[in-house]
Amino acid sequence: MLSGPFRENFVLMPEGTDLLMYTVLVPFAAVFIYGVYLRFRGYGVSNLLRDFVAAPRSRITSLLRYAWLQRKVTLDRASGLMHIPLMYGALVLFIGTALVFIDHDILSFFNEKLLRGPFYLIYEVTLDLFGLLFIIGVSLAILRRVRGLKRLREKNEYYAYLGGLLFIGVSGYLLEALRLHVRPVEWGGYSFVGWTVAGYLDYLPMGPELATGIYQVTWWAHALITFGLVAYLPYSNMLHVFISPLNTMISQIRVSSMTTPFNLAELPPDATELRMGIRTVSDLSWRQRLSLDACTDCGRCDVQCPALAAGTNLSPRMVVQKLKSAVWNYDVGRTENVDFFESGVLTEEEIWACTTCGACVEACPVLIRPLEFIIESRRSIVMGGITDQKITATLTNISRYQNPHGYPQSQREALVRELRELGVRTVEEVDDFEYLYWLGCMSSFDPKAKEIALRMARLMIKAGVKFAIMPVESCTGDPARRMGEEGRYQELALSNIETFKRYGVRKVVTHCPHCFNVIKNEYAELGIELEVVHHSELLAELRSQGKIKPIEGKLTTFHDSCYMSRVNGVTEEPRRALEGVRLVEMRRNRTNSFCCGAGGGNYWYEVRRRRRESHERLEEGLSTGAEVMIVECPFCLAMFEDAARSMGVEGKIEIKDLSEVFE
Amino acid sequence: MEIHVLVKQTYDPNTLEPNPKTLEPIYERAQTKLSDFDLNALEEGIRMKENFKGRVVVISAGPDVKPLLIREALAMGADEAYVVSDKRLEHADGWVYANVLASLSRTVGNADLILCGECSVDEGGYQVGPRVAEKLGLPSVTHVIRIHAEQEGLRVERDLEEGREVLDVKLPIVLTVGLEINTPRLPSLLMIRAASKKPINSVPLESLGLDENELRPRVVCASVRALKVERKRVVISGSLDEAAEKLLSELVREGLVRI
Ligand code: SF4
Ligand code: SF4
Numbered sequence: 046m047l048s049g050p051f052r053e054n055f056v057l058m059p060e061g062t063d064l065l066m067y068t069v070l071v072p073f074a075a076v077f078i079y080g081v082y083l084r085f086r087g088y089g090v091s092n093l094l095r096d097f098v099a100a101p102r103s104r105i106t107s108l109l110r111y112a113w114l115q116r117k118v119t120l121d122r123a124s125g126l127m128h129i130p131l132m133y134g135a136l137v138l139f140i141g142t143a144l145v146f147i148d149h150d151i152l153s154f155f156n157e158k159l160l161r162g163p164f165y166l167i168y169e170v171t172l173d174l175f176g177l178l179f180i181i182g183v184s185l186a187i188l189r190r191v192r193g194l195k196r197l198r199e200k201n202e203y204y205a206y207l208g209g210l211l212f213i214g215v216s217g218y219l220l221e222a223l224r225l226h227v228r229p230v231e232w233g234g235y236s237f238v239g240w241t242v243a244g245y246l247d248y249l250p251m252g253p254e255l256a257t258g259i260y261q262v263t264w265w266a267h268a269l270i271t272f273g274l275v276a277y278l279p280y281s282n283m284l285h286v287f288i289s290p291l292n293t294m295i296s297q298i299r300v301s302s303m304t305t306p307f308n309l310a311e312l313p314p315d316a317t318e319l320r321m322g323i324r325t326v327s328d329l330s331w332r333q334r335l336s337l338d339a340c341t342d343c344g345r346c347d348v349q350c351p352a353l354a355a356g357t358n359l360s361p362r363m364v365v366q367k368l369k370s371a372v373w374n375y376d377v378g379r380t381e382n383v384d385f386f387e388s389g390v391l392t393e394e395e396i397w398a399c400t401t402c403g404a405c406v407e408a409c410p411v412l413i414r415p416l417e418f419i420i421e422s423r424r425s426i427v428m429g430g431i432t433d434q435k436i437t438a439t440l441t442n443i444s445r446y447q448n449p450h451g452y453p454q455s456q457r458e459a460l461v462r463e464l465r466e467l468g469v470r471t472v473e474e475v476d477d478f479e480y481l482y483w484l485g486c487m488s489s490f491d492p493k494a495k496e497i498a499l500r501m502a503r504l505m506i507k508a509g510v511k512f513a514i515m516p517v518e519s520c521t522g523d524p525a526r527r528m529g530e531e532g533r534y535q536e537l538a539l540s541n542i543e544t545f546k547r548y549g550v551r552k553v554v555t556h557c558p559h560c561f562n563v564i565k566n567e568y569a570e571l572g573i574e575l576e577v578v579h580h581s582e583l584l585a586e587l588r589s590q591g592k593i594k595p596i597e598g599k600l601t602t603f604h605d606s607c608y609m610s611r612v613n614g615v616t617e618e619p620r621r622a623l624e625g626v627r628l629v630e631m632r633r634n635r636t637n638s639f640c641c642g643a644g645g646g647n648y649w650y651e652v653r654r655r656r657r658e659s660h661e662r663l664e665e666g667l668s669t670g671a672e673v674m675i676v677e678c679p680f681c682l683a684m685f686e687d688a689a690r691s692m693g694v695e696g697k698i699e700i701k702d703l704s705e706v707f708e
Numbered sequence: 709m710e711i712h713v714l715v716k717q718t719y720d721p722n723t724l725e726p727n728p729k730t731l732e733p734i735y736e737r738a739q740t741k742l743s744d745f746d747l748n749a750l751e752e753g754i755r756m757k758e759n760f761k762g763r764v765v766v767i768s769a770g771p772d773v774k775p776l777l778i779r780e781a782l783a784m785g786a787d788e789a790y791v792v793s794d795k796r797l798e799h800a801d802g803w804v805y806a807n808v809l810a811s812l813s814r815t816v817g818n819a820d821l822i823l824c825g826e827c828s829v830d831e832g833g834y835q836v837g838p839r840v841a842e843k844l845g846l847p848s849v850t851h852v853i854r855i856h857a858e859q860e861g862l863r864v865e866r867d868l869e870e871g872r873e874v875l876d877v878k879l880p881i882v883l884t885v886g887l888e889i890n891t892p893r894l895p896s897l898l899m900i901r902a903a904s905k906k907p908i909n910s911v912p913l914e915s916l917g918l919d920e921n922e923l924r925p926r927v928v929c930a931s932v933r934a935l936k937v938e939r940k941r942v943v944i945s946g947s948l949d950e951a952a953e954k955l956l957s958e959l960v961r962e963g964l965v966r967i
Contacts, residue, residue, distance in 0.1 A: 309897075315904045430784065430893035437894040444897075445720065445739060453723050532897030 050232035052160035052168070054149040056224055057260050063149065066268060073272035080279025083376055084288070084338060088331045096295055096332075104294040111412060112290035118410040121345065127185035132286075134179025135210075138217070141172045169235040173221075177238060180214040183207060196344030202281055203342075209274045216267040222246055223260040227253050285341040289411035292339035295332055296412035300403035300612045303420060303526065305570050309535035321531060322424025325382045326375040329368075333418070337369040339411050346405035346415050351640040356655025357398035361405035361415035367391065368418060385422070396422045397436060398652045401527045401645030402607040407636055423529025435650035440530055442649075447519030447537070448486040449649050457489035457518065460498060464514060469502050471516040472548040478513035480505075480578075481550045483564065485557035486520055487679035493686065494679035497556050497702045501580055504707055505554075508592035510583070512554065515544070523563040528646040535571060538563075542573045556580040556704065558608035558678045559644075565613075579609055581619040581677045581703055588622050588707075595706045599699075600627050602671035604662065604685070605638035606678035619677055619703055626706065629669045639665065643680035659688035666698060673699045675706060709762035709879075711753040712813045713786065714824035714836065715746040716805075717770050717777050721829060726934030733932055742777050745825020747784075749885050751892040752855060753823050754785035760857060763787045765816055769808045771798040775908055776900075783895035783903035790816050794913040801925040802835025808923075809836065810843035811916040819880055821862075826851055826884040837884035848882035849875060853889050 055062050097104050110116050115132075119125030148159045160168055187207050190197055197203075221239025226246040233240050246256070278284060306321050323329055329337075346361040347353050353360050371390045374380045385391045396419055405415040431437050442451035461471075472481060482505070488498035505512055522537035553575050555561050565577035587593045603623065609615045616635040620628070633639045642658030663685055666674045676682050685700040723738045753764045766781045766789040773793040782789060790812055797804065813819055822841075827834045834850070841848030853872075854865035861878040867886055895903070913923075944954045959965040 312901075314901055316898070316902065319898055319902075321898070427896045428898070430895055430899065432891050432893045434891045437891065440894055445741065446723070451722065453725065455725060530896055532901070536897055 049162055050165050050230070050235075051158060051162070052145065052148060052165055053228075053230075054145060056228060057257050058264060059261075069269070070272055073276040076276040077279060080276075081287075084279055084284065087338075087372065087376055088335045092331045093291065093295075093335075107296075108290055108294050111293035111410075115410075117412070120410075123189075124343070124345075124410070127182055127189065129182070130178035131182025131186060131210075134175045134177075134182055134214075137171065137175035138179055138214075141168065141175075144168065166232060166235045169232075170237065173218075173236050173238045176214060176217055180211065183210045183214060187211065196348050198342055198344065200342075206274065206277075206281065206283055209270050213267060213271055213274070216263050216270075218242055219263055220260065220267060223256050223263070227256050227260070282340070282342045284338055285411065288335060288339040289341065292336050293412050295335065296414065300406045300416075303417075303567070306424075306531065308571065309532060310539055310571070321428050322426070322529065323368075323418065323421040324384055324386070324425035324429075326372050327382050328421075328425070329372065333421075334372055336413050337365055337372060337418075340365045340369055340413055341411060342366060343410065345408045345410060346413075349404035349408040349637075349639075351400055351402055351404065351642060351658040351661075352398040352654075354639075354661055355642065355658045357395070357652050358392060359395040359398035359419075361399075361419070364391065364395065364418055364422075365413060365415050386426070391422055393426055393433065394652050396426065397433065397650065398647075398654075399645050400607070400640045400642055400647050400658070402640035403611045404607070404640065407611050420527065420529060423527075424531060425529075427529040427531075433650070436528065436646070439646060439649040440525060440528060440533065443520050443522075443525050443530075443537070444533055448490065449520060449524045449646075450486060450490050452490045454517065457484075460484070460489050460495055461514065461516075463495075463499060464502055467499070467502050468506060470513050472513045472550065473516050475513050476549065478511050480510060480512040480552045480554040481545070481548075482512045482514050483521075483553050483555040483557075483560055484514060484518060485555060485560045485679065486518075487557060487683070489518065491679065491683060493682055494702075497679060497682075497704050500702075500704045500707075501556055504584070504587070504593055504704065508587045508590075510587075515548075521560050521563045523559045523567075524646050524649070526563065526567070527644070538568055538571050542568055542571055545573055545575065550575065552576045552578070554578050554580060554583050556677075556679065556702070558606040558613075559680070562608045562612055579613075579615060579618075579677070581609065581622060582615065584703060584707065585618040585622040588624070593707045595623060595626050596708055597626050599672040600629055600670060601673040601675055601706075602629050602631055602666050602669045603634070603675045604631070604641070604666065604677075604681060605635055606676065606681055607638065607640050607644055609677055610638050611636045619675075622703060623675065623706065629671050631665045631669055633665065641676075641678075641681040641684040643684050648680055648683075657684075657688060659684040660692060663688045663692065663694070663698070667694060671698065673701055675701055675703055677703045709756065709760055709820045710818045711756060711762060711764045712767050712816065712819040712822045713746070713750045713753045713764060713781075714809050714813075714822065714840065715750060715766050715768045715778075715781055716743040716825075716828045716836075717741070717768065717773055718743045718828050718830035731933040731936060733934065740774060740777065742781060743825055743828040743830070745827060745829065745885065745887060747781075747825075747892040748887055748889050749823040749825050749883075750781055750784055750786065751890045752885055753821075754893075755890070756821070756855070756857070757785070762820075765790060765819075767791075767809055767812050767816065769793075769797060769800075769805060769812065771795050771800075778908050779900055779903045779906075780895060782906040782908070783899040784893055786906075788906060789908045790911055791908060792911050792913050792916070796913060796923065799925055799929070800923075801927040802831075802833045802839060803926045804923055806836050806839030806843055807918055808913070808916060810840045811918060812911060813840070814844065815911065815916065821879060822846070822882040824882075824884055826886050834884075837882055841882035844882070846880055846882050847877065848884070849877060850884045852883045852885045855883065855885075855889075 115125060115129055118128050144160060152159055218238050221236050222242035225233045225239055225243040307319060342362065344362050350361050367390050371385065375382060386393060399419045401416060403416055439449050443449050446452065472478060484498050487494035519541065520537050521541060522534035526534035553564055558579060561577055561579045564575060603619060605616060639662050640658055641662060674685060676685060682700060682702055689695045689698060689700060717740050719735065720739045720741045724733045726732065727734055757764050764786040766778060766786045768778060768789065769792040771794065773791050778789045778791060792808055792812060813822060824837050826837065837850060838848050849864055849866060851866045851868065852864045853867045856863040858876065861876060863874060863876050864883060866873040867888065942958065944951050946954065960967060
């Protein structure tokens with residue numbers, strides 16, 4: 046006989062309960078294992094291992110940061126407050142149960158006992174503590190649903206799961222209390238919750254038989270519901286408890302990084318076998334499949350999505366969830382390898398509504414990249430020949446006129462003439478330039494954006510920056526790329542790269558975040574590494590050197606462009622440039638900024654919507670009381686000017702480019 | 709079903725700019741493209757092929773037909789192209805083109821359906837479709853905005869000023885289509901590259917057996933000039949009432965407003 050504190054297993058249960066329980070467990074376990082097998086068959090365990098071995102360090106860091114420390118989950122405080130207790134509570138309870146299993150079913154063969162002595166006492170305290178955390182977490186989760194947190198989808202599955210979890214937590218304590226009530230032990234106080242409850246049970250008119258009866262029924266209910274939830278796990282969104290941590294390990298973090306499925310320069314000229322993008326389940330890579338399964342249906346991507354806020358058909362969460370179900374239906378043989386668009390899984394309209402702002406990627410707590418699935422879908426639409434008139438027109442403009450607006454080159458020549466009058470030269474005429482000033486299509490063709498170019502040129506001349514412009518500029522290819530026309534993008538990019546090399550370009554300055562991003566981050570893959578700065582960075586630098594000065598005065602707010610803030614992490618430079626100006630921030634600022642609605646090609650075409658992203662954002666700007674809203678992108682400028690006009694608030698707020706603050 | 713689609717390569721009017729002095733278009737700086745209406749015809753042909761099987765042949769003629777543009781047409785889904793590219797077609801009019809295209813279509817043979825745009829974006833003559841039909845001894849329907857396949861032949865809708873006309877027609881026939889009929893698909897760059905495997909057959913003008921008369925344009929273009937609108941640049945000043953008064957009398961004097 047053991048002396049001192051120890052764990053008694055299967056107390057108050059009839060002889061043979063353990064055997065019976067394991068027998069009952071078998072079918073549940075089988076269902077669970079089969080589900081897990083089906084899921085992992087889709088990813089390929091060897092793929093996972095290979096991916097891990099390739100960079101074990103960064104994989105583990107990422108796991109620690111995003112799964113264990115819940116870095117992204119806690120960006121939403123309330124979510125973190127619910128999820129961390131729930132997750133760690135569940136985990137500790139699970140380990141506790143596993144220890145009982147080891148104790149009872151393995152060590153007992155060797156006449157050993159783990160759960161005894163001081164270790165057992167620590168075990169009891171810990172379990173009781175985490176059990177409480179668990180119940181708090183589950184209750185908060187239920188409360189959020191009951192109080193109608195908008196982003197949570199109403200599904201019976203979720204209520205059933207949460208109800209089950211709550212029952213497991215509460216019944217666990219009840220069992221403990223009943224046990225201590227019927228069979229008190231000296232060390233019972235260590236199970237502090239159960240002990241307290243047991244104290245109250247003493248007041249009830251309940252004899253030991255009745256208590257034992259209740260105990261046995263509760264015991265089985267506790268066991269069966271636990272088994273049920275475990276068995277159901279791989280078939281529900283609770284699957285995320287396994288897959289989301291894995292996804293944090295394989296996912297790439299950069300918000301808008303894109304895959305490059307081929308290199309046009311190396312492609313045989315008549316390659317016909319090429320498939321690009323996703324159109325059927327078999328087009329999905331193992332990473333993409335795993336990523337889809339990691340989705341918790343939390344809707345945090347939806348909350349940030351400008352296209353959804355504007356009332357288009359797009360919901361990034363639904364894109365992910367629909368694809369996830371499509372994969373599952375195919376895997377279990379419910380559907381063939383059907384075309385997503387023909388079978389109605391996706392609609393072209395929702396796919397075109399995306400502004401590629403990256404907010405969904407930034408928002409996802411488990412590092413899923415809804416944007417990636419959208420771009421890949423666009424690629425597959427383009428591969429099949431697009432028939433939407435506006436979209437066709439934009440891409441035709443890019444290929445025919447080398448700019449998405451469809452303006453003739455002569456318009457740009459007018460700008461070049463004006464720049465020349467200021468003394469600006471082209472890279473053809475001078476070689477001692479430090480920067481190539483890349484003007485971008487907007488300033489060649491849009492009168493307001495043209496002013497940015499002229500002002501920047503004046504500022505740079507005044508500050509003594511040596512720069513030159515291109516004699517002719519064609520589109521960087523960025524809009525084509527974001528619209529899924531990879532071939533056209535690469536054609537333009539390759540020709541630009543060749544020109545850059547011919548003129549010995551090393552550094553580029555541009556006032557367009559889209560040009561900035563593509564030249565800086567995406568041209569590298571096609572053969573040129575350039576130092577690229579955005580005008581906000583250059584202005585901040587010139588400012589700190591005292592070469593230029595902002596005009597102070599009116600209360601000002603600053604709108605971060607998606608491609609500078611989220612995509613490239615440049616948020617402080619423009620603010621440094623604005624130092625001294627009375628600045629008031631909007632609620633959504635920096636990497637949390639809200640898209641103007643122009644990105645991803647949406648400036649040139651239009652999908653059905655209830656309202657405009659730019660209106661929502663301008664309202665946010667107005668609500669700060671600012672009289673000036675500064676932007677850092679010519680597209681934002683055009684969108685907000687338009688919004689101000691159509692909302693009739695031109696008199697209340699001025700929209701200006703960052704460069705306009707300096708003289 | 710064998711479908712021949714007549715496709716013209718034209719100047720892109722968006723890129724035509726007048727010489728500021730002579731007001732003549734600067735052709736050297738302009739780009740070329742496939743005429744929009746013909747792309748609609750091609751799209752319609754390809755959709756019919758997708759629905760009812762068959763073959764789509766692109767038929768094109770001009771003074772300098774660019775293979776890249778023909779490849780774009782093939783990338784949309786046509787199977788083969790027959791092209792006459794000959795300097796002598798420099799000043800060709802609707803009559804000459806109709807003769808050349810009709811003979812070319814006959815050379816290829818067996819067309820059940822000949823489709824083309826109702827006009828071209830550069831000249832807008834509305835000549836070629838009906839003339840080709842005449843030449844081949846086929847019926848033709850112009851301004852078609854809808855085509856349904858029926859048991860025998862086709863049911864087509866024409867868009868006329870007074871309304872819509874619905875006709876049941878038998879094959880073979882020539883149809884000219886308007887822009888409303890569809891949105892032509894845009895082939896991706898990779899599709900265009902992949903289309904380089906499809907044959908483009910170059911046919912010498914001589915081999916068509918056309919005589920002097922058939923190759924002599926009936927219409928000679930004397931000159932092309934851009935319209936120049938001169939503004940009067942009149943500034944009217946004074947109080948609102950006075951200004952309105954002055955503006956009105958000015959407009960009356962110009963004969964733009966009658967009181
Ligand atoms: S990238 Fe932006 S617009 Fe596109 S789905 Fe994500 S949040 Fe919505
Ligand atoms: S994609 Fe991410 S943010 Fe969106 S619902 Fe799924 S888990 Fe949540």
